[in-house]
Amino acid sequence: xxxxxxxxxxxIRVGVFAGIFAAIALWELIAPRRVLQVSKIVRWANxxxxxxxxxxxxxxxxxxxxxxxxxFAASYNFGIFNFVLWPVWIEAxxxxxxxxxxxxxxxxxxxxxxxxxxVHRIHxxxxxxxxxxxxxxxxxxxxxxxxxKMAAIGVLGAAPLVVIIxxxxxxxxxxxxxxxxxxxxxxxxxxxxxxxxxxxxxxxHSVIAEETDRNFGFNLSCWDRIFGTYKAQPDAxxxxxxxxxxxxxxPRMQSLWKLVLMPILNENEVSSKIHRKEK
Numbered sequence: 001x002x003x004x005x006x007x008x009x010x011x012i013r014v015g016v017f018a019g020i021f022a023a024i025a026l027w028e029l030i031a032p033r034r035v036l037q038v039s040k041i042v043r044w045a046n047x048x049x050x051x052x053x054x055x056x057x058x059x060x061x062x063x064x065x066x067x068x069x070x071x072f073a074a075s076y077n078f079g080i081f082n083f084v085l086w087p088v089w090i091e092a093x094x095x096x097x098x099x100x101x102x103x104x105x106x107x108x109x110x111x112x113x114x115x116x117x118x119v120h121r122i123h124x125x126x127x128x129x130x131x132x133x134x135x136x137x138x139x140x141x142x143x144x145x146x147x148x149k150m151a152a153i154g155v156l157g158a159a160p161l162v163v164i165i166x167x168x169x170x171x172x173x174x175x176x177x178x179x180x181x182x183x184x185x186x187x188x189x190x191x192x193x194x195x196x197x198x199x200x201x202x203x204x205h206s207v208i209a210e211e212t213d214r215n216f217g218f219n220l221s222c223w224d225r226i227f228g229t230y231k232a233q234p235d236a237x238x239x240x241x242x243x244x245x246x247x248x249x250x251p252r253m254q255s256l257w258k259l260v261l262m263p264i265l266n267e268n269e270v271s272s273k274i275h276r277k278e279k
Contacts, residue, residue: 006160009067013168020172024131024179031182033198034239036128038254047132049256050122054142062146066167069150070160079157092165095158097220099166102152104223106145107216118263119144124212125248125262129205134178135171138263173219177201196221203234207242211235 058065073079081091110120122138137145153163177196188197196217204215214231217223224230234241252258258265 006067006071006164009164012164013171016168017171017175020175021131021135024175024181028130028180033180033182033202034129036130036180038128038251040130043126043128043130043254044132046254046256046259047126047136050137050139050259051135053260054137054139057139058142058146061143062150065146066149066153066163067160069153070158070163073154073157074160077157079154081157081159083157088159091159092162095156095162096166096169098156099149099152099158100170100219101223102148103145103170103219104217104227106148107218108227108229110141111213111216121245121248122259122262124205125245125253125259126205127244127249127254128180129178129202129243130180131175131178133205134174134176136259138259140263169219177218192221194221195219199233199238202238202241202243203231205243206234206236207244207246208235211241 062068064071073082077083081095086094110116119138119140123133123136123141126133126136152158158166173195177198178201179198181198183191183197183199188199191197192200196215196219200215200221201217203211206212211231211234214229215224216229221230236242248254248262253265
């Protein structure tokens with residue numbers, strides 16, 4: 001069974017991705033949280049276009065990706081869990097928690113350093129916030145994230161199955177917490193004790209720099225509370241808050257070509273620098 005999962009990892013992940021995306025998209029139609037500002041067809045064409053580009057580049061440069069790093073570590077007895085004999089469930093839980101913390105730290109770093117922010121800002125430049133925003137990342141960030149994960153997996157000696165589970169969780173929770181979906185207030189309150197909810201993460205996509213640098217978590221919500229980056233609600237409220245970046249609000253800045261070039265775009269760069277300095 002394990003060999004089957006590893007051999008068909010790509011098909012499994014694509015299937016899960018499509019299923020979760022479709023489920024969140026349907027939820028958005030039934031119970032939307034906010035009124036979207038831009039044509040969904042146009043935004044989705046560009047956002048999903050980036051996903052296609054990322055997938056092609058990633059598979060060309062890292063054919064086996066993170067799972068390959070886990071298989072390599074296991075084959076050569078490399079990493080902590082190939083020397084420490086802990087129960088399998090403890091190893092799995094510890095690996096998932098450490099990898100999730102790594103993603104949180106990585107996210108913070110992509111905001112803290114100007115060069116990394118230029119790459120990451122494509123994610124924040126979306127003028128709306130829905131399930132497609134959760135997969136809108138620049139190829140450079142995707143490659144950098146993969147190399148960081150592969151290094152961490154090698155150090156941990158995380159099992160291949162655990163890595164697949166983590167990748168599925170990371171992808172799935174990203175689509176969930178970017179969903180334009182309405183959760184009952186009481187449900188949101190209890191869920192966010194453990195997981196990042198859409199209302200919690202939406203704060204992070206505010207045009208206000210003070211709010212942009214809050215709520216970095218993608219899966220577990222505890223890291224923002226532990227490290228003091230948690231903000232419960234946006235100051236303007238979820239229905240009235242502006243989403244995106246001020247310097248990239250024009251429709252022409254949202255084309256697929258502009259998204260690919262966004263790290264090197266100089267338009268309104270003065271505005272961009274002021275935005276980062278005012279935080």
